[in-house]
Amino acid sequence: MSSEIPEPVLPVSPMPHAPRPKSLGLHKGEPAPGVAKVDPIIIADGITRTFGGLTAVNVDQLEIPRNAITALIGPNGAGKTTLFNLLTGFDKPDTGSWTFDGKSLSKVPAYRVARMGQVRTFQLTKALGLLTVLENMKLGAKGQTGEHFFQGLFPGIWRKQEKEIEQKAMDLLVKFKLDAKKDDFAASLSGGQRKLLEMARALMSDPVLVMLDEPMAGVNPALTQSLLDKILDLKDEGMTVLFVEHDMHMVRHIADWVIVMAEGQVVAEGPPLEVMQNPAVIDAYLGAHQEIDLGELTGRYTPEGKI
């Protein structure tokens, strides 16, 4: 009977890529929570953040490997977004210190963190609605002379830089397939397009580390594929990526390293396939049934094909 179930059709990429191998050997010694990395870009020590009686984040030791794609996973309320906010200066920890590229980030305000090359996106997309798509992009560029009050008054001073920024913005918009929308208000974009815009805008600043908070949430499958490609491209261009995501399929395929959080703590880390076999991770997050089709769990569908 089972032969009647059609084989799943694998999506065929229109342009088969050259294989993009995962980065291996990122860590020193056995993978365990807080394991040291060969070349860490972020090192965090003893970070805690409490909201009233709730300890949202309590991370003893955490290192993010450079030029790799690291996924941060964990159940809802595990403290992933809070950790994101702490690392980017949008929130202040109660205790702890952390460095980015060897420079301490304690008490550094968010905008300086961004200028150092660590840009982030938000779980709830923050497209600047009443600015056009192109203006959104141009805002992302760093070190603009025209953003100073008195220089801004005289276009002669900033026009040349503005042209370069516009060119760069257009190149990125073409890459993210938003070039046709460049003069539309960002508010008119769909949710998925806003995700794309936010990511493209973050890239305008030539970041070293890109932190994406649920980049795939609410994005349709076809768009997911192209977003995944974009994320892999970032790594090829020498950037480091840290992302929060619930889609395990995506985590498994694009992450080089996975950090699992639960109840504010790092409970496991390691290469994706190994981490997903970890009983603690299955307990805390994945659940025992991750390999079983949802239909069998809910009784809507049986392996015999009966509906």
Add this chain to the structure above:
Amino acid sequence: MDFAQILSNSVAFIIAPATIAYALAAIGLSVQFGYAGLLNMGIAAYMAIGAYGYAISTLTFGLPWWGGVLVGIVGSVIFSLILGIPTLRLRGDYLAIVTIAAAEVLRLLFLTATFDEITGSADGLSGYHESFRGANPFPEGTYGFGPFTMSANGAWVTTFGVILVAVSLLVVWALMRSPWGRVLKGIREDEDAVRALGKNVFSFKLQALVLGGVFGALGGVVYALPSSVNPGSYVTSLTFFVYTALLLGGAATVFGPVLGSVLFWVLQTFLGNVLPGLASSGILPISSSQASTLRFILVGVALMLIVIFRPQGILGNKKELTFVK
């Protein structure tokens, strides 16, 4: 009821000093509220600082008129810093609460009898015209035509005011097409997103508050130039009138504040003349003093209608209305 006279009175307000003062204050608000999203509910205080700064420094300290204008400007900058440094780190609505309170504190300080010698308390200040009128390039005589006929002093105040408006418009226009203005508009939309892109949001907001405040103070100076400084003018309802003018013209537009102020004052004058006229000729079943209050009720209704049905104002971009934030 002399309809031609009423029309002439109303039209005269197109370039009246009060209109120019409102236009300057509204330009200041457009920078603060329209472009940067700062809900400054204390624009009346900025105007008071301009007016009192000008009058006090001329009367008490004997400064020339331009010195008085400078004192007004510096005073507004200090006020912005005092207001902004503690509050701009907070969410936008807190700024509204703080500015409205600060405006009241300032007004009561100007009103209290304790400083009577300097501020004139409830009587206000007057008789500070010598220096400004001494600098009048217009010889004695009457200027203008039809409803716009004015004395040499009136012509000088109007010319000075129009020049201030023109320069302010030029500055706002130049800034808002620059990357500086782009950051400001970004902050209005979502300051966290702009912060994540490496912009010092606090500094930009403070710059916008200071710039807008300077325009507000200049508005106050022009308000005081023709006659006197009266503490009863700088009440909270002045703030709401300036907001009405701003929203009428378009908060995030360069010329909106000017258009809004002109329409506001022309309509105000028109209604202020017509309604009592209608009442005294028995068409409206109310007394004529009730009728002149009626126009303020109409201002309130107009403000509500604008915000509900045309939040982008007359000159605002139509597309902006299509999206609800």
